[in-house]
Amino acid sequence: MEVRIAAEHLSFHYTDEENKAASPEILKDLSLTLEPGTFAAVLGHNGCGKSTLAKHMNGILLPTGGKMWVAGMDTADETKLYEIRQRVGMVFQNPDNQIVATIVEEDAAFGPENLGLPPEEIRRRVDDALKAVGMYDYRMHAPSQLSGGQKQRVAIAGIIAMRPSCIVLDEPTAMLDPKGRREVMKTIRLLNRNYGITIVLITHYMEEAAQADRVIVMDEGNILLDDTPEEVFSHVEQMKQIGLDVPQVTELVYELRQAGIPLDSHIITEDACVQALLEQLGS
Ligand SMILES: Nc1ncnc2c1ncn2[C@@H]1O[C@H](COP(=O)(O)OP(=O)(O)OP(=O)(O)O)[C@@H](O)[C@H]1O
Numbered sequence: 001m002e003v004r005i006a007a008e009h010l011s012f013h014y015t016d017e018e019n020k021a022a023s024p025e026i027l028k029d030l031s032l033t034l035e036p037g038t039f040a041a042v043l044g045h046n047g048c049g050k051s052t053l054a055k056h057m058n059g060i061l062l063p064t065g066g067k068m069w070v071a072g073m074d075t076a077d078e079t080k081l082y083e084i085r086q087r088v089g090m091v092f093q094n095p096d097n098q099i100v101a102t103i104v105e106e107d108a109a110f111g112p113e114n115l116g117l118p119p120e121e122i123r124r125r126v127d128d129a130l131k132a133v134g135m136y137d138y139r140m141h142a143p144s145q146l147s148g149g150q151k152q153r154v155a156i157a158g159i160i161a162m163r164p165s166c167i168v169l170d171e172p173t174a175m176l177d178p179k180g181r182r183e184v185m186k187t188i189r190l191l192n193r194n195y196g197i198t199i200v201l202i203t204h205y206m207e208e209a210a211q212a213d214r215v216i217v218m219d220e221g222n223i224l225l226d227d228t229p230e231e232v233f234s235h236v237e238q239m240k241q242i243g244l245d246v247p248q249v250t251e252l253v254y255e256l257r258q259a260g261i262p263l264d265s266h267i268i269t270e271d272a273c274v275q276a277l278l279e280q281l282g283s
């Protein structure tokens with residue numbers, strides 16, 4: 001099922017339940033379209049509204065102005081909420097908060113069980129999901145014995161077992177060590193390439209964003225840059241101005257260019273950097 005996600009002049013402010021006071025506007029007239037199969041990374045400094053935007057994508061939060069569309073459904077339409085949540089899964093930072101069962105495969109089965117699917121369908125989905133994230137061999141293990149990266153992959157399996165078209169991941173690697181981070185990124189890329197699942201990855205790691213097809217840079221509740229990673233990261237000074245970094249390789253190329261070495265500013269991978277430097281040395 002093809003799912004397009006579209007924010008249309010989306011605005012949002014929180015409301016304090018106790019004194020009914022409205023927070024300042026967190027999202028400001030933000031428009032964005034994500035085509036099915038996209039792998040988009042969302043960057044932005046702390047508090048710019050990334051998580052707030054993510055929570056609009058499956059109706060956890062509803063716009064206070066404008067619209068959020070998921071597969072042509074208005075997230076503000078309560079009758080559609082169940083379907084929207086099935087299509088758009090969310091993965092959060094802390095895997096421990098997302099794991100509910102004491103055995104891996106039971107955890108992955110939790111979502112499909114709630115959908116009321118027949119047992120054989122649940123079995124099939126759980127097996128497929130655990131294989132997709134590379135955790136099938138651990139299906140009878142206790143989640144508490146797993147590493148952070150493994151736990152996060154089990155959490156992702158629980159989402160995949162619901163067969164969503166899109167997964168929104170809010171800093172899924174923030175609490176992981178480098179190995180766990182690599183495992184989770186590999187899983188995310190595979191889900192996008194092999195299963196065509198739309199990915200929205202919120203991250204503070206520039207190297208992770210560099211792996212996406214599209215990088216969306218947020219600032220103060222709106223979108224500042226939205227382009228390929230090569231193009232976005234070539235704006236080194238603009239990124240630094242809003243408190244963001246660029247991948248280390250891009251930084252190196254930037255410094256070398258400042259020193260007068262004529263390199264392409266659109267380099268974001270180590271391989272491309274090595275190649276460009278070798279060409280310089282050879283010339
Ligand atoms: N429940 C809430 N009530 C009031 N204000 C909130 C609430 N949740 C978040 N905010 C405020 O909304 C703004 C945006 O928060 P949000 O969590 O979306 O930012 P973020 O870009 O995800 O930041 P981070 O990188 O730290 O995760 C912040 O100023 C934050 O303090």
Ligand SMILES: [Mg+2]
Nearest residue numbers: 050051052170
């Ligand atoms: Mg956040």
